Amino acid sequence: MTLEHLPALQVVLPLISAPLIVLVRRRWFAWALAVLVSWISLAIAVTLFLEVGRTGVITYAIGNWPPPWGIEYRVDALNSFVLVLVSFTAAVVAPYARISIAAELPREQAYLLFAMFCLCLAGLLGITITGDMFNIFVFLEIASLSTYVMIALGQRRKALVAAYQYLIMGTIGATFYVIGIGLLYLMTGTLNIADLAGRLRDVGEIRPLLAAFAFITVGIGLKLALFPLHQWLPNAYAFAPSVVTAFLSATATKVSVYVLIRFYFTIFGTSILFAALPTDEVLLVLSIAGIVTASLVAVFQQDLKRMFAYSSVAQIGYITLGLSLANEAGLTGSIVHLLNHGVTKGAIFLLIGGIALRCGAVTFDRLRGIGRRMPLTAFGLVIGGLSLVGIPGTAGFITKWYLVLAAIERGYWWLVAVIVASSLIALGYVWRFVEAAYLSPPDERSVKQGEAPASMLGFAWVLVIACVYFGLDTSFSVGAAREAAVLLIGGAR
């Protein structure tokens, strides 16, 4: 098992650990295997990232069938970055999960959640690493189905309704995606992404391509919670177990954004995108609508998880905003926000998991005075909130910087004003938490509770520190993002 099989092992190892967890039903074994496999996945992802930086694109033919006949795993600058993000999130969330899951799930069900976690990880890594359109659909459904199960394992009965709603919308999205790639396959005869990019040049009829483009956009838009297709997200994030919310918020939507970027810039290229259809204007309007309305709705929420779920919708709006601007700065901003928002939201939801463990609920009336009783948790949440606003020194600022640069480059000065204004709205809901935590008298019901357990707090703070680190030292995040952006824009026709 030498280095050349790493692309396959990246997906296969989490995939194999899921049935192993089901065979051995013990809770400690499930947790230990999940932690081991996510750390090994992180090691593989980092190795692949460094290898791609040295030698360029890595390709791997599954079953030794040469592409384009066979399925090809293809690692380049863009997806090695996303691989590191997904596996890093899993590597931090899995060890955290032991106490959190023990508190939130019945003992007999814990192994099921860890099995679904490994399957979800395998699915997300598979979406990222594969170079075949239909294989993306298969892994997308693997990840989505395991996500529906994980959400349905939430404590309250509303988790079931949230999981059902997400199932319906997610399956419609995946089926739209399949229709889109069906049209592409019928026009060109190939499913391989790299081969398709070449063959699209020679296609005579453009109308099926435009239809395919529209179907794929709507399908992936449902998965990445593009406004107004985001209705499933607040309920799903609010009622799922804390570990699940943290993992999903950092990875599931980001990987769907990766698929969108891959289709837009590697396959379709700028000619179809921005000449034949007004894609950039539509994306721009939807992104701004998402940012503004989701931020405003977040300010009025009573439940902390729901508030940050709406904040996620707004942050995804920033990512698609960078996409719609379609220049190098915008694309860099989008890709770097995959990582920045991932670590920020991951940190926030992991800390909220600690609050849920100690206080029982995460509504604002229970949170009063938490700044004194759980100082590290509250301070970590403040840092995360500042990153969402985009204060200099945090990861969120880097993204906003690149988005503003991109807007100026396109001459959209009004857009700069919108970005700044939306950051002020974000300040609104972050201030609500600060006010409840630090400036209110403590709630009588949870006065005796102390800080969250050390293991949970430790791993949550790994992400908080990452949040600050990626705001100060951008060599990894922006370097990789810019390299990916140059690759995508240069490859587009």
Added chain:
Amino acid sequence: MRRDIVLRVIAKLLIPFMLLFALYVQFHGDLGPGGGFQAGVIIAASIIFYTIIFGLPEARRLLPEWIVETMVASGVLIYAGVGVLGILLGGNYLDYFVLDHDPVHGQHRGIFWIEVGVAVTVSGVMLKIFYMFAGRRRDEDNG
């Protein structure tokens, strides 16, 4: 339904043929419609038929829960195991060419074993789903 002699006799006559047909579908997948998924569903259908006639406790005695759960997991492991075997024998993941002395026989062997894995998992999953749904407590008002 266990008391009705006609149903019992017909069930006992038909179920072996259903299982035999499932095996036929399983191994004929590369020459006609068939393969692991279809065979797995037919196997599960025959066991479900047995359950409908003879009752859920009888079926649970025949195929206890732990066997069904083991089937679900081990089928996936057989499939993945064939893939890993490809790596160990020098090819890529899920490489069938290296599984035997020449590529064509390697393809035969690879396809055979992964279809076995698929059939085991699919029949296990269908049976598990049926056990879960049928074993739920019946509500007083079947509204």
Added chain:
Amino acid sequence: MSLASHYSYWVTIFLMIAGLYIVIARGNLVKKLIGLGIFQTSVYLLYIAPGKLIGGTAPIVAEGFRTYSNPLPHVLILTAIVVGVATLALGLAIVVRIREAYGTIEEDEILAQDRREEEQV
């Protein structure tokens, strides 16, 4: 480009729209899943119908035949069917649990119960 020669596409479009309409317009959770199934079936037809080439035979190498139908759409659709079955099974399992938790599977009644619960808190 006549209506008769492209009837498979017309059926595809009809099933697609019918399935989507059922998902959106019906409040019963099981009916929504059925609509989802119809929607997915239209996609299977979209892939398989163009796979049959005019004059093509089954895609197994045999003497005397030169044109074979395309086997790839069949493989893709087998995968898609299995995914659809898994989704349907999961959806029905969630509906069974919702029935036990709420006592109903009508969407309006579930939302009403949730709203009442929220107002009490």
